Amino acid sequence: MLxxxxxxxxxxERAHAPVFAALGDETRLALxxxxxxxxxRSISQLTKGxxxxxxxxxKHLRVLESVGIVHSVHAGRESLFEFDPTPIEDMREYxxxxxxxxxxxxxxxKSFVED
Amino acid sequence: MNDRIxxxxxxxxxxxxxxxxxxxxxxxGEWFCVKLDGPFVPGQxxxxxxxxxxxxxxxxxxxxxxxxxxxxxxxxxxxxxxLDKAEYTQGDxxxxxxxxxxxRLEKTTTGTLLVLTESGFDNxxxxxxxxxxxxxxxxxxxxxxxxxxxxxxxx
Numbered sequence: 001m002l003x004x005x006x007x008x009x010x011x012x013e014r015a016h017a018p019v020f021a022a023l024g025d026e027t028r029l030a031l032x033x034x035x036x037x038x039x040x041r042s043i044s045q046l047t048k049g050x051x052x053x054x055x056x057x058x059k060h061l062r063v064l065e066s067v068g069i070v071h072s073v074h075a076g077r078e079s080l081f082e083f084d085p086t087p088i089e090d091m092r093e094y095x096x097x098x099x100x101x102x103x104x105x106x107x108x109x110k111s112f113v114e115d
Numbered sequence: 116m117n118d119r120i121x122x123x124x125x126x127x128x129x130x131x132x133x134x135x136x137x138x139x140x141x142x143x144g145e146w147f148c149v150k151l152d153g154p155f156v157p158g159q160x161x162x163x164x165x166x167x168x169x170x171x172x173x174x175x176x177x178x179x180x181x182x183x184x185x186x187x188x189x190x191x192x193x194x195x196x197x198l199d200k201a202e203y204t205q206g207d208x209x210x211x212x213x214x215x216x217x218x219r220l221e222k223t224t225t226g227t228l229l230v231l232t233e234s235g236f237d238n239x240x241x242x243x244x245x246x247x248x249x250x251x252x253x254x255x256x257x258x259x260x261x262x263x264x265x266x267x268x269x270x
Contacts, residue, residue, distance in 0.1 A: 018212075018237055018238055018239060018240050019239075019240070020118045020236055020237035020238075020239070021237050021238070024237060091236075091239075094239075095118075095120065095236060098120060098194075098233065099120045099122075102120060102122050102231060102233070103122070105146065105147055105148075106122055106124050106229070106231065108146040108147075108148075109124075109126070109136060109137075109146040109147075109229075110124060110126055111146075112136055112142070112145055112146040113126055113128040113132050113133050113136045114126065114127050114128055
């Protein structure tokens with residue numbers, strides 16, 4: 001548990017790549033959807049039912065990992081990938097913040113032009 | 116998840132009045148709470164300083180894109196990863212990611228419809244110092260209450 005927390009914190013700190021851009025790809029969005037149930041999955045499981053090769057899937061998983069949406073965990077000899085909603089939640093929270101600032105500014109504009 | 120913000124607001128004022136409030140740098144400064152160095156010119160950098168209490172350390176630096184009279188005003192502006200005074204002041208803001216803000220005006224029977232969109236959030240890394248934003252959000256909410264109290268008293 002402790003180990004997991006630490007690695008998740010490290011991932012947050014190196015999450016400097018654009019979250020939206022990472023999600024702006026059909027394959028990656030499909031991978032995130034598969035993982036968002038919470039169950040960690042192996043590359044083989046994630047490749048099943050896809051037209052893409054194992055290597056291509058791995059490349060997409062690495063992109064998701066680079067923004068912290070996905071983490072890899074080792075289970076014996078296998079790498080499992082699991083979903084972490086934190087970067088998406090942070091982005092949404094930031095958008096809400098910007099959105100609220102506009103509400104306030106436009107309210108001031110309204111009183112400014114209507115007076 | 117939506118990567119853009121859209122706001123629509125009906126203003127009971129003629130489109131010419133709203134256009135002036137949005138594009139005259141002194142009038143813009145009044146409601147946006149920023150002290151600008153000079154007029155907006157398409158293609159040029161607009162510089163100034165935020166005047167909103169608690170944010171005075173934040174610089175305003177936008178690039179004016181389009182000014183189509185009584186129709187469209189647009190600019191790009193940066194999103195620093197923290198607004199916390201110490202962190203912001205020490206930070207290098209030359210590489211802050213930017214978004215595009217577009218303010219469109221439309222004449223209505225009662226005045227003017229203003230549609231604001233902010234897009235380009237897909238360029239922005241998710242490394243915000245949200246604790247600082249949360250603190251500031253509290254500050255804004257407090258300020259809004261101050262304004263409400265002030266307006267209620269004045270009425």
